[in-house]
Amino acid sequence: MDTMRDRFGTVASRLLDEDPRLAVVLAVISSDRFTDAAKAHPDRVVDVGIREQLLVSVASGMALTGLRPLVHTFASFLVERPFEQVKLDLNHQGVGAVLVSAGASYDNAAGGRTHQSPGDVALLDTLEGWTVHVPGHPDEAEALLRHAAADGDSRVYVRLSDQTNLAPVAVPPGRFQVVREGRAGVVLAVGPMLYPVLEATGGRDVTVLYASTVRPFDAATVHDAVLRADVPDLVLVEPYLAGTSADFANRALADVPHRVLSLGTSREELRRYGSARDHIAAHGLDPAGLRRRIDGFLEG
Numbered sequence: 001m002d003t004m005r006d007r008f009g010t011v012a013s014r015l016l017d018e019d020p021r022l023a024v025v026l027a028v029i030s031s032d033r034f035t036d037a038a039k040a041h042p043d044r045v046v047d048v049g050i051r052e053q054l055l056v057s058v059a060s061g062m063a064l065t066g067l068r069p070l071v072h073t074f075a076s077f078l079v080e081r082p083f084e085q086v087k088l089d090l091n092h093q094g095v096g097a098v099l100v101s102a103g104a105s106y107d108n109a110a111g112g113r114t115h116q117s118p119g120d121v122a123l124l125d126t127l128e129g130w131t132v133h134v135p136g137h138p139d140e141a142e143a144l145l146r147h148a149a150a151d152g153d154s155r156v157y158v159r160l161s162d163q164t165n166l167a168p169v170a171v172p173p174g175r176f177q178v179v180r181e182g183r184a185g186v187v188l189a190v191g192p193m194l195y196p197v198l199e200a201t202g203g204r205d206v207t208v209l210y211a212s213t214v215r216p217f218d219a220a221t222v223h224d225a226v227l228r229a230d231v232p233d234l235v236l237v238e239p240y241l242a243g244t245s246a247d248f249a250n251r252a253l254a255d256v257p258h259r260v261l262s263l264g265t266s267r268e269e270l271r272r273y274g275s276a277r278d279h280i281a282a283h284g285l286d287p288a289g290l291r292r293r294i295d296g297f298l299e300g
Contacts, residue, residue: 004160008158012100017040019149023046023070025058026047029073029102059071060089060097063096068153070098071098074115075103078100096155097155100145105240107163108276109273121157121244122240130156132215133173136195138168144212165195176218178221187234190245200287200294206298207228234260235298239264242267243264244264245262246262261293263284263293270283
């Protein structure tokens with residue numbers, strides 16, 4: 001199976017052929033995936049080199065001329081390093097773009113802290129009007145990318161990861177999907193955390209919700225799922241900074257006495273490189289770690 005990043009290269013190249021309004025802006029990363037597209041559309045495939053602030057500024061300039069830019073590099077170089085340009089060149093000027101990241105929180109563990117971005121979604125939450133997609137499978141990544149490319153002049157973040165679920169889930173953008181129904185609480189799994197959550201909650205009578213789009217936050221589905229449960233407990237399992245969606249969840253349940261457990265990457269910096277799998281286990285996001293913490297919460 002191809003990766004989400006592979007699928008991005010393939011789909012974005014096809015979209016360039018289909019829609020003359022689209023452009024791709026790169027900063028070296030993944031440029032090898034656009035060699036043919038750059039030859040076919042030299043005015044709409046731009047590689048700015050290792051200049052991430054310029055990456056976003058060029059995309060903003062394209063958007064001001066009426067183009068729809070797809071902007072791509074690792075998450076830490078796309079959201080964190082050029083955050084001022086995201087804030088000013090996109091939000092402040094009121095123009096749209098599709099930011100497509102790779103690397104997730106720690107896919108490139110050997111790259112060290114410079115290549116890790118567990119706080120990217122939380123950082124974008126400080127800005128107004130961003131749609132955030134977190135696909136859990138390459139097929140979902142393709143569907144969400146096509147939706148984002150056609151979504152007018154909106155500001156969209158598509159967060160790609162090497163971690164993937166075994167099969168895609170067809171979820172309309174902006175909605176959460178009920179994957180399993182139960183009575184003893186609700187677990188919301190985001191993107192590639194679905195299959196670890198399903199394994200971790202096997203044999204437990206809980207509702208499992210799945211989200212591949214986290215902004216906007218589907219408050220109605222969360223509210224309904226918690227109301228249907230006998231126990232009004234909600235566990236959030238996100239593949240980035242723990243607690244990123246906690247405020248959204250608490251606001252969704254403002255009229256319901258409830259408890260929320262937020263699971264995700266911790267604020268503690270893990271200074272040993274290891275592999276992405278090592279980081280998953282260290283943050284307690286593998287099935288064994290999730291089961292231990294979910295069981296402790298729901299039984300507490």
